[in-house]
Amino acid sequence: MTKILSLLKFYSKDINKIYILVFIVVLLESLTVFLTYPLFQFLENKNEVININIYVQYFLNLIEKNLSLNLILLFIFLTAFLKFIFSTILQKYNSKFIYNYEQFLSNKIYSYYLNRKVIDIKKKNSSFILSEAITQSSNISEYGIKNLINTFADFFLVLGVIFVWILVKPIFTIQILAFVIIFFFLIYFLTRKKLKKLTKIKNVVDARRLNFINQTFGLFTDIKLYSLDEKYKYIFDKINKKYSDILANQFFFSTFPKYIVEFIFISLFLLIIFFVNFLISNNSNILPTLALFGAGAFKIIPSISRMQYNLLNIKFAIQILEKIDFFKKKNYRTLVNTKAINKDKFNYNKLIHFNKVDFRYSKKHKIILKKIDLKLLMGDVVGITGDSGSGKSTLVTLLAGFLTPTNGKIEADKKNIQNNLYGWQKQISYIPQNIFLIDGTIDDNLKIFNDIDFKKFSPMHNNLVDNLLKGLDKNQKIWENGSNLSGGQIQRIAIARAIYNNSKILILDETTNAIDIENEKIIFENLKKYITNEMLIVVISHNKNTLGYCDKIFKLQQKKLNRIK
Missing domain, CATH: 1.20.1560.10 (ABC transporter type 1, transmembrane domain)
Structure with missing residues (x-):
């Protein structure tokens, strides 16, 4: 009572x-x-x-x-x-x-x-x-x-x-x-x-x-x-x-x-x-x-x-x-009256550093990542590969700030991302393997996170999105969970949505696995052309063809990360 x-x-x-x-x-x-x-x-x-x-x-x-x-x-x-x-x-x-x-x-x-x-x-x-x-x-x-x-x-x-x-x-x-x-x-x-x-x-x-x-x-x-x-x-x-x-x-x-x-x-x-x-x-x-x-x-x-x-x-x-x-x-x-959130802008322009990062979900669980030392530069396209269950998705989840390192820290331009997660996460677009689309048009899905005025974006932005959505009508109605679209079409819409979010970091977690080789090539060529030094792209994939578009490739094996390219 x-x-x-x-x-x-x-x-x-x-x-x-x-x-x-x-x-x-x-x-x-x-x-x-x-x-x-x-x-x-x-x-x-x-x-x-x-x-x-x-x-x-x-x-x-x-x-x-x-x-x-x-x-x-x-x-x-x-x-x-x-x-x-x-x-x-x-x-x-x-x-x-x-x-x-x-x-x-x-x-x-x-x-x-x-x-x-x-x-x-x-x-x-x-x-x-x-x-x-x-x-x-x-x-x-x-x-x-x-x-x-x-x-x-x-x-x-x-x-x-x-x-x-x-x-x-x-x-x-x-x-x-x-x-x-x-x-x-x-x-x-x-x-x-x-x-x-x-x-x-x-x-x-x-x-x-x-x-x-x-x-x-x-x-x-x-x-x-x-x-x-x-x-x-x-x-x-x-x-x-x-x-x-x-x-x-x-x-x-x-x-x-x-x-x-x-x-x-x-x-x-x-x-x-x-x-x-x-x-x-x-x-x-x-x-x-x-x-x-x-x-x-x-x-x-x-x-x-x-x-x-x-x-x-x-x-x-x-x-x-x-x-x-x-x-x-x-x-x-x-x-329910949440603590005051630090909403200061997070200024990140150059380097992300995983500084001796260990991670486990709790003391009852085994260590998944151990002594990870990784440097990611703005403008890079970085590939992360490894066996299933090796910790690839955990690594990028840590990067996105959804998990906290058990030991060590993740720094962006020498600032700990955990000190201002709100500002840090505003820099990131994360596209998982299982993408969610709302009921509505393709245009509604592009604008789901922001009320986008397409005219305010540069021609480079709009050209990249146009290439991603080639063959799709922005006014097309999407059924529940995108059931009237192919897997490749859904993934292209998700990448276009992330581009319009204007983030500095784009994480693709097995995102392009349903896209054919020709369209995947167009996407990465346009991304690399667009980003120059404006964006860091992190790609999680088993696919050698996908990893071929990456400037650097790291492999997770036995809880440690080794560079293989």
């Missing part, structure tokens, strides 16, 4: 306004219930005042002496009208707050992952990130924040009605409350374990559904080729069936206490009639008493049912919180 409450601190001013509105509405609700007693007493016996609590008695005496029935009714009407006005304001404000908070949580979770290191995101399944940023943030708001506010309102309404009952019939009210409280907590403790178990399973199955959908459309071509449609439908149906069964059970165990509570209150109401009518000799106040307890029960039966349901939903939201990485951090309240 404290975790859900701590979330409200982000919007403390707004939640305080809701609390004030709730207090006003509860006060008016309680007053409405209270007024039923004098009203029905007036109707039952205008001349006799029943001997009850001294403060209530004083109020009733005032009514009998100074007010008519019409004025009592008017007073009740005004109370109900004010309650309607404030309830409407509360509902509007409450709904706006809840769904604004959902947006807030989704943004915070999204920002949290955006602030993580590249290696952290690669370890995380994208389905879980999607689920946390969209589905689970919605669940936290819907099941946690919304139900917490509603529970707060219902709890104080129940207290208000009970206060009125105690004011009028203290001993009888305390007897009823003792029974109801014992019964309520008995039901709550009997159902919570079952619901907790169902919630854990639900979270796992929900993530499996998202993951399976991603897998399905990632393998769509293979599924069609091998006629696996029915098999995948069957598997997805099984996952969905399990999910729907969990939801059905969760709904049943969440709502069935409502009917038990209603049954108990009806039984108690009948008991009140029996008690007043048969066990009290002077039963002249039976109608006001029944009206008072009936009106109060009418208000609090739904409230108690909702509280039971809301508390279970809050438990569900807490379990979601405990699963989300963002909320596992002890300092998550301040984590």
Whole structure:
């Protein structure tokens, strides 16, 4: 519960306004219930005042002496009208707050992952990130924040009605409350374990559904080729069936206490009639008493049912919180307010130096790179080769600043790149083997990182890009993940996008492996013609033909880097 409450601190001013509105509405609700007693007493016996609590008695005496029935009714009407006005304001404000908070949580979770290191995101399944940023943030708001506010309102309404009952019939009210409280907590403790178990399973199955959908459309071509449609439908149906069964059970165990509570209150109401009518000799106040307890029960039966349901939903939201990485951090309240980033420009014009760099992912992992001593000059086209798993991609990931050396340092013009990663990474364009294209036109993909004005670029820039995109229309619509383009076309678009980013370092990580020899030759000839001394190009490749365009070639072998050209 404290975790859900701590979330409200982000919007403390707004939640305080809701609390004030709730207090006003509860006060008016309680007053409405209270007024039923004098009203029905007036109707039952205008001349006799029943001997009850001294403060209530004083109020009733005032009514009998100074007010008519019409004025009592008017007073009740005004109370109900004010309650309607404030309830409407509360509902509007409450709904706006809840769904604004959902947006807030989704943004915070999204920002949290955006602030993580590249290696952290690669370890995380994208389905879980999607689920946390969209589905689970919605669940936290819907099941946690919304139900917490509603529970707060219902709890104080129940207290208000009970206060009125105690004011009028203290001993009888305390007897009823003792029974109801014992019964309520008995039901709550009997159902919570079952619901907790169902919630854990639900979270796992929900993530499996998202993951399976991603897998399905990632393998769509293979599924069609091998006629696996029915098999995948069957598997997805099984996952969905399990999910729907969990939801059905969760709904049943969440709502069935409502009917038990209603049954108990009806039984108690009948008991009140029996008690007043048969066990009290002077039963002249039976109608006001029944009206008072009936009106109060009418208000609090739904409230108690909702509280039971809301508390279970809050438990569900807490379990979601405990699963989300963002909320596992002890300092998550301040984590999203990222540290001030050094946004100074990084002036790099000449030399990059890997100065005795070692790297391993953690102490549990083996060393991947050892004592790397590498100098890269502006204007060079440098090739890095080596066996699969030798550490080639790790080397350029270190160069890009996505990883930090375990020992040693990487310097650009004698400045440690780790001291200003923001400025350093603005100098780099990195094109991986698996390229992502957004849904849109080729032109949209060229402008994805910058709003490009092509006229501002030099003729050399534009000629290079025109050669890269030869045979492609910039207005051509691209399907999801570039499925209507060849691998070579996708890679050419990615290189063109990097050229327009106007970076000083271009990293090609197995980027040209899907491009035919003739087009690859055109790309490298144009790149070398364009860069002169304006750009450093680092090429990761196994392909000897590709490496042939490089001025220098280094081979990674047994954790060390050796120059072979």
